[in-house]
Amino acid sequence: MFNIMPIDQQFSAVIQQKIDLKTKPLGALGQLESCAKQLTLIFSKQLDSEQALVAFKPVISNPSLVVFAGDHGVASQGVSIAPSSVTSQMVANFAAGGAAINVFCRQLGWQLEVVDAGTLNTSHDKRVHNQRLGEITAPLNTEMAMSLSQVEKGFALAKQRVHSLYEQGCNTIAFGEMGIGNTTSAAALMAAILSLPASQCVGKGTGVSDEVIAKKIKVVEQALQLHQAHFDDPLMTLAALGGFEIVQITGAILAAAELGMAVIVDGFICTAAALVATRINANARDYMLFAHASDEQGHKAMLNALHATPLLQLDLRLGEGTGAALALPLLQASLAFYNDMASFADANVEQVV
Numbered sequence: 001m002f003n004i005m006p007i008d009q010q011f012s013a014v015i016q017q018k019i020d021l022k023t024k025p026l027g028a029l030g031q032l033e034s035c036a037k038q039l040t041l042i043f044s045k046q047l048d049s050e051q052a053l054v055a056f057k058p059v060i061s062n063p064s065l066v067v068f069a070g071d072h073g074v075a076s077q078g079v080s081i082a083p084s085s086v087t088s089q090m091v092a093n094f095a096a097g098g099a100a101i102n103v104f105c106r107q108l109g110w111q112l113e114v115v116d117a118g119t120l121n122t123s124h125d126k127r128v129h130n131q132r133l134g135e136i137t138a139p140l141n142t143e144m145a146m147s148l149s150q151v152e153k154g155f156a157l158a159k160q161r162v163h164s165l166y167e168q169g170c171n172t173i174a175f176g177e178m179g180i181g182n183t184t185s186a187a188a189l190m191a192a193i194l195s196l197p198a199s200q201c202v203g204k205g206t207g208v209s210d211e212v213i214a215k216k217i218k219v220v221e222q223a224l225q226l227h228q229a230h231f232d233d234p235l236m237t238l239a240a241l242g243g244f245e246i247v248q249i250t251g252a253i254l255a256a257a258e259l260g261m262a263v264i265v266d267g268f269i270c271t272a273a274a275l276v277a278t279r280i281n282a283n284a285r286d287y288m289l290f291a292h293a294s295d296e297q298g299h300k301a302m303l304n305a306l307h308a309t310p311l312l313q314l315d316l317r318l319g320e321g322t323g324a325a326l327a328l329p330l331l332q333a334s335l336a337f338y339n340d341m342a343s344f345a346d347a348n349v350e351q352v353v
């Protein structure tokens, strides 16, 4: 379904040498070094000689962040601090430019798009892309959240969105989400895919009480019991436990990886989508950079399962793509040092490697 090339590691040693010859102790730029290396490998895929690579100056162009919104039937089980109506209200807030993600995107230079992936109130705002798969998913603890054909339709729509940004010159893409109840859906996906107990995957989401956490765990346990026959098939797992926005983020990650874009992964919910994406096509992992460690219980275990070291630890637990947005200056700094920092030879500094 997705033709994703693994990143060609043939130039990895050349890139590492260029980093190691910069005027600094070996490895002293820490995670910025691995970040520069991964971005350079992603962006140099058309180059076919070592000389071309040495001269190559990778840059992030037209960074774009797409927020997908979807409503979750499981919210009716009382697993969030907010009612489902807040999802559509936040879509209007995104369109009007007033949410946290709008502020960070404006400040940091991301182009922001808003997608209604399926919410209770259809947005008629021209600034919102209509990619609706329905009004709300079915409660995942009693039914399949959606059908397989809704998952497939979501993938197709997400792919179109990513292709349109790619055609505008975007090489770096991030995703955000809005959907009351979606930490329950993401926790269920995590538990199903990593074969972990619900209690290790469920967290406080919007900030629910300990009683509500206990209820969330029960709901996820019911869902795992009900749908377990599907868990060897990632698409069916998405249909059983996902949300309209999570499905489209999964499809968008795969489409972006297929195009060779860098994919910046946000917090708990987006990482659950990234985890599903790797189960559909393992090569997608090569294109992912992980922005931050969320405060949501369970995020660390998911990051570990993906062998991911996040760039930031800010105790964020908002979603919307906020953590991904905040990582952009670090990604840009990593390429700035890679492209512009003097080597020992350039600066006549005694080599200390």
Ligand SMILES: Cc1cc2ncn([C@H]3O[C@H](COP(=O)(O)O)[C@@H](O)[C@H]3O)c2cc1C
Pocket: 079, 080, 081, 082, 086, 090, 177, 178, 179, 180, 181, 182, 183, 184, 204, 205, 206, 207, 208, 318, 319, 320
């Ligand atoms: C006003 C408001 C704005 C938000 N922006 C993101 N979320 C975040 O909270 C939700 C997930 O948490 P839970 O599973 O506990 O419902 C998602 O919508 C997520 O994006 C918000 C939540 C609220 C209430």
Ligand SMILES: O=C(O)c1cccnc1
Pocket: 183, 204, 205, 206, 266, 267, 268, 269, 270, 294, 295, 296, 316, 317, 318, 319, 320
């Ligand atoms: O980490 C996240 O993405 C997150 C955590 C809590 C609530 N919403 C999103």
